[in-house]
Amino acid sequence: MYKKLLQVPKGKVTTYSALAKAVGLKNGQRVIGRIMNKNPYPVVIPCHRVILSNGKVGGYAWGGKVKTKMLAKEGIKIKKGKILDPNIIYRF
Numbered sequence: 001m002y003k004k005l006l007q008v009p010k011g012k013v014t015t016y017s018a019l020a021k022a023v024g025l026k027n028g029q030r031v032i033g034r035i036m037n038k039n040p041y042p043v044v045i046p047c048h049r050v051i052l053s054n055g056k057v058g059g060y061a062w063g064g065k066v067k068t069k070m071l072a073k074e075g076i077k078i079k080k081g082k083i084l085d086p087n088i089i090y091r092f
Contacts (some may be wrong), residue, residue: 001035002045011074012090015053022092037061055083
């Protein structure tokens with residue numbers, strides 16, 4: 001699954017649901033969330049690029065503010081904890 005996440009380019013995001021489906025986990029969003037939380041290489045494997053299906057940034061092991069800042073550094077516009085441009089969602 002980390003390998004699949006590496007396909008999401010800088011400046012794009014995917015959802016927990018889409019990532020789960022991409023690796024064959026039907027309704028595996030929560031499993032994906034738990035695995036992302038345990039990411040041993042957060043600098044290399046961009047788990048900050050995984051968001052909720054409703055466009056909200058969602059949680060992050062180092063806090064939502066850190067995740068929001070990381071996404072903003074990649075040019076992703078966020079307002080009130082939500083991604084503004086739905087066109088940046090990466091589809092596998």
